[in-house]
Amino acid sequence: MSLLGRIAPQLIALAALVALVSFFFPGFLSISYHDGRLVGPVIDVLKRGAPVALLAIGMTLVIATRGIDLSVGTVMAICGAVAASAIAGGLGVGPALLLALGAGALAGLWNGVLVAVVGIQPFVATLILMTMGRGIAQLITEGRILTFTDAGFAFFGSGMMLGLPVPAWMWLIAGLGTALLMRLSALGLLIEAIGINRRASALSGVNATVLLIAVYVASGLCAALAGIVVTADIRGADANNAGLWLELDAILAVVIGGNSLLGGRFSVTASLLGAMIIQTIDTGVLLAGFPPEYNLVIKAGLVLIILVLQSPRIAAEWRVWRETQRAPPPDRTRTEGGA
């Protein structure tokens, strides 16, 4: 199946959403260019969707191994706090970035070892860091919003490169890099093999333990990048709120991308489209000007519709229904039995 065929449902859902949002906010697709930067709602979606898109890249790999990483939102807060305290301590942009990425890799290593070596279920293993980690972030920031004024670091949140916001470039490059690495090498295949049957893949010579640890480290690094984006965006580390509940949006993005939570075949590109679908809903709700009480209901409703339309069961029912439309069924009980 070609890539286009794989991501067709997500593209259709995204196009339908854009049409829907444009109905309520006609200027949604308008993009203007001034002061060397593109401005418009679509650019906002690309920028604001960056944290979830970055998380979704790592989450896709973890889910492909039949795992899950609930700690990514918290890891964002930790890495943001590390970066902000490094900047506030006068260390400069380079060391701050390295320390934040190091903290993300360390968090991923912790999760990976618990899952692959100790053998704790991924849900439980990453739950530990999810609940405990926010405390670590609060210790680093001493419970306050740690602010800084360094323009060099703020560039990663609100800077512009070639007309596009830097956060958008970050997830585009990270996503493209990961997708190419997975598909041009055998890495993607090996990860899928672990997800389908870890024991069988290990018996056929795949080093499952190292690969499992590696995907959790990758997820930690993605969370670190997301943490850098949100911290640089508001020029401060907010340990209480940074990345709060974003692990759930990241999992949702992977699921909307058509990836199975039971592991196996995966598509990073489809997950990224899932992230953009979520952000289009979020931004669309804000632009449409509904009262805020409706925000979550609208989001839940749209996500439900998208997931229901994607479900294999519904697709099969739809085929059966179409066949019955062509030729009236001689026996009704057969179709009611379901597909």
Place this chain on the structure above:
Amino acid sequence: MKFTTFLSGAAILAASATASFAEGEVVGFAQIGSESGWRAAETTLTRNQAEERGYQLQFSDAQQRQENQIAAIRSFIAQGVDAILLAPVVATGWDSVLEEAQEAEIPVVLLDRQVDSADELYLTAVGSNLVHEGEVAGEWLVGEVGDRDCRIVELQGTTGSSPAIDRKTGFENAIQGHDNLEIVRSQTGDFTRAQGKEVMESFLQAENGGADICALYAHNDDMAVGAIQAIKEAGLAPGEDILIVSIDGVPDIFQAMADGEANATVELTPNMAGPAFDALEAYWADGTAPEKFIQTESKLYTQVDDPAGEYEARKDLGY
């Protein structure tokens, strides 16, 4: 020689003993936790106030759990403290522990939040009137814009929370009857900087790049700080092109006001302990019972009120 040393030592002991009788009251403080900078500042100021007045403060951090607060109050009662300050984490479920304090004849003062127990169970409650805060913010804007037409965007707090509901109501009360002021967009920014910035970006997109917005009203300062960044990134001058008024009085908004990027804030004072101790002193002296609700001042600060100095005074309070 030895004898005189003993005498002077005894004199010092006697002096310190009388001093502790005069002002050595022991006060137990059952704090919620340190979930926000404001809460941390409240703790710092309560400690400072107790120290200034020579009280001994027994501090308990309940980490957002009511059972911890109840346990702390019981231990204060067992120690026989002279008064208990309680910042209740929830409104319900305090009857039995408040009755125990009453039986032990220990006055309880509620800080910042209310409980739904009968009001004879506590001495008084010190707090801010959230509706009034919104009114102060709205009245400032009404006075500032005069007869000009003003399209206002509003960043609400967490949907359904009482500060969001009351601060919205107060602001709407204040601008009622002034037809030149109109709230054109209102969305929740969840009281956070990141959400404040994101929602402000969408306001700017929806209102002609921000050209149609005259003023921003944010239910707290953190959202205003986020919104200020969004306005700057859109190429507008916050504080001039778009007037900004918010509530809380955290250090960073004073910094923004000093830089000319915000216009006004209504302070939610973290000094709830000062009025509480004043009421307690009157009560200890001759049993004077204060009013059941002591409303703290919702003071308005603008760019002319030395924001740089206010920032310096606040930055080390733990915000």
